[in-house]
Amino acid sequence: MKGMIVIDEELCKGCTYCIYACPLGVIAIKDRFNKKGFFPASPKYPDKCTGCNMCAQMCPEIAIEVYREVGPTRSRKGQICQKDMQ
Numbered sequence: 400m401k402g403m404i405v406i407d408e409e410l411c412k413g414c415t416y417c418i419y420a421c422p423l424g425v426i427a428i429k430d431r432f433n434k435k436g437f438f439p440a441s442p443k444y445p446d447k448c449t450g451c452n453m454c455a456q457m458c459p460e461i462a463i464e465v466y467r468e469v470g471p472t473r474s475r476k477g478q479i480c481q482k483d484m485q
């Protein structure tokens with residue numbers, strides 16, 4: 400399954416929980432500060448994401464949104480439009 404994550408870098412406190420939670424190594428810490436002075440997490444290898452939602456479940460700041468690809472019988476092929484409930 401194909402997934403996609405969006406991280407709100409201004410909410411992120413750089414705790415790295417999401418990095419350890421991701422089974423596929425999608426997320427990494429950026430090398431620049433956000434406005435609060437934290438190094439935020441970012442999807443470094445977005446093509447590997449399956450939309451499993453583990454990262455979002457671990458995030459204490461609710462900074463991660465997870466999207467999953469909808470199957471071709473229910474939507475246009477390749478379209479990512481189903482947002483997970485958190």
Ligand code: SF4
Pocket residue numbers: 402403404420421422423424425426447448449450451452453454455465
């Ligand atoms: S949704 Fe799953 S695969 Fe995608 S970044 Fe989060 S933990 Fe990794």
Ligand code: SF4
Pocket residue numbers: 406410411412413414415416417418439440457458459460461462463
């Ligand atoms: S778990 Fe949340 S707050 Fe922690 S690094 Fe990841 S996105 Fe940032």
